[in-house]
Amino acid sequence: MKKLLIFSLLAVFAFACSQSEGEKTASEPTAEVKKVDGEKIYKTYCVTCHGLYxxxxxxxxFNLKTSALPVEERIKVITNGRNAMTPFKDLLTEDKIKAVAEYTMTLKQ
Ligand code: HEC
Incomplete structure (x- = not known):
């Protein structure tokens, strides 16, 4: 099972490389990248105050595990800041703010 997974990852990787010269491909790889990005951004900019979890x-x-704030409101808080939280509009693009906001939704218990 593990071998199969590794093999398919390699296959995807090889495929991705062979595609890189041409125009950007379909929406699926982009969504994948965004998901990774959100987590990466969180670990870069947010853990200092909010912690890994x-x-x-x-x-x-605020505790993001128990926060009931909807994603649109989180985007606003991240963009403009609120009280002791610094705004991220000069540090992150809209796409990145959206990605990290979506990532914070996954921390919810
Ligand atoms: C300087 C410390 C600090 C950093 C860095 C920080 N935050 Fe915050 N965050 C806070 C504070 C403080 C609050 C509570 C604001 C208030 O009192 O209104 C907060 C609130 C929030 C809220 C609102 C939660 C709710 O239930 O209202 C979200 C969402 C959030 N932060 C996400 C993030 C994300 C995503 C990042 C990284 C891009 C981040 N924060 C980086 C300090 C920080």
């Missing part, structure tokens, strides 16, 4: 609460950061 969203519940560290440094500088009074």
């Amino acid at each position: 969203g519940d560290m609460g440094a500088s009074g950061a």
Whole structure:
């Protein structure tokens, strides 16, 4: 089973490389990249206050595990900041803010 997984990953990788010269391909790979990005962005910019699992609460950061805030509101908080939370509109593009907001939804218990 593991071998099969590794093999298919290699196959996808080889395929992706062979495609890289041409025009950008379909929506699926892009969605994959976004998902990875959200987590990466979170680990780069947000863990200092919110912690890896969203519940560290440094500088009074809200617990993202228990937050009921919908994703559109999270995008606003991340973009413009709120109280002790710094705005990210100068650091991250709209797409990245959206991706990281979506990632925070996955921390919810
Ligand atoms: C400087 C520390 C700090 C950093 C860095 C930080 N936050 Fe926050 N965050 C806070 C604080 C403090 C609050 C609570 C704001 C308030 O009191 O209104 C908060 C609130 C939030 C909320 C609202 C939660 C709710 O239930 O209202 C979200 C969503 C959020 N942060 C996401 C993020 C994301 C995503 C990042 C990384 C891009 C991030 N934060 C980086 C400190 C931080």
